[in-house]
Amino acid sequence: MALPDPASSWTRGIDLPSRLFSGFGSDDYELYEEDDEFVLTVEMPGFEPEEIEVNWYEGRLNISAEHVDGSAGRERTYHRAFRMPKEIDPEEIGARYRNGVLEVRLPVLEGATRRGHSIEVES
Structure with missing residues (x-):
């Protein structure tokens, strides 16, 4: 038996548009590793490339964007x-935005090993 969506059950008794909570808990990105680099794709429809900011700081990739629609007042x-599980070459990170999807390529430093350690899962 599936549990009800908390957002939809919470809003059932009040007059709020359901799209206000659309995407609640959904994944808007995909991260995978290929050819010695991580590839991150993020769905960001409705933004212009100049409204998107991508930064690398202390081992973390930060993505932010802001779009102001003055005519609609929105x-x-x-x-x-995002944190990567291997060391990244920050000078070679590249980003491209096309058709509402941001793609960031993060090259892994040569000889980099996985950060952290494995934790055994007990039953």
Whole structure:
């Protein structure tokens, strides 16, 4: 038996548009490793390339965006941070935004090993 979506059950008794909570808990990105680099794709429709900021700081990739629609009086913002499991060459990170999707390529430093350690899962 599936549990009800907390956002939809919470809003059932009040008059709020359901799209206000659309995407609640959904994944808007994909991260995978290929050819000695991580590839991160993030769905960000409705933004212009100049509204998107991508930064690398202390081993973390930060993505933020802000879009202001003055005619409709609306503002959209986006912010998300990602940590990579291997050391990245910050000078070679590249980003491209096309058709509402941001793609960031993060080359792994040669000889880099995984950070952290494995934790055994007990039953």
